[in-house]
Amino acid sequence: MQGFKNFIMRANLIDMAVGLVMALALKDLVAALIDDIIMPLTGIVFGKPSFDHLHFSINGSVILWGSFVSALVAFVSLGFGVYFFVVKPFQMYQKLNPKEAPAPEVDPQLELLKEIRDLLKK
Numbered sequence: 001m002q003g004f005k006n007f008i009m010r011a012n013l014i015d016m017a018v019g020l021v022m023a024l025a026l027k028d029l030v031a032a033l034i035d036d037i038i039m040p041l042t043g044i045v046f047g048k049p050s051f052d053h054l055h056f057s058i059n060g061s062v063i064l065w066g067s068f069v070s071a072l073v074a075f076v077s078l079g080f081g082v083y084f085f086v087v088k089p090f091q092m093y094q095k096l097n098p099k100e101a102p103a104p105e106v107d108p109q110l111e112l113l114k115e116i117r118d119l120l121k122k
Contacts, residue, residue: 030081034074042073 007013043049051073054066 026081026085027078029085030078031074033081034077038073038077039070 039049042051046054051066051069052064054069055062055064057063
């Protein structure tokens with residue numbers, strides 16, 4: 001039971017859970033942007049607030065290329081939202097708070113050799 005408790009309480013698992021919740025919230029935010037702002041604007045241009053009605057037929061087969069365009073608009077908008085709401089702010093945060101590089105690990109044998117060298121010089 002202790003092993004399971006240690007697994008659940010690891011920091012990276014908590015970070016991943018928080019990231020997943022934030023990603024789902026961002027998805028809903030971008031979906032609202034698409035459904036409530038972008039698609040109505042396309043309705044001004046195309047007459048309907050969706051591309052789903054666009055299609056053509058060849059030998060009785062209906063090609064729904066408008067549905068693909070709608071999915072493409074949603075995908076590009078989601079990528080745009082993730083980039084400008086997550087990636088760019090994180091990059092700016094990293095520039096403001098640069099991590100110090102960890103000190104290089106010193107080999108104990110090298111330190112011993114340096115001490116011997118210094119003693120021989122004396």
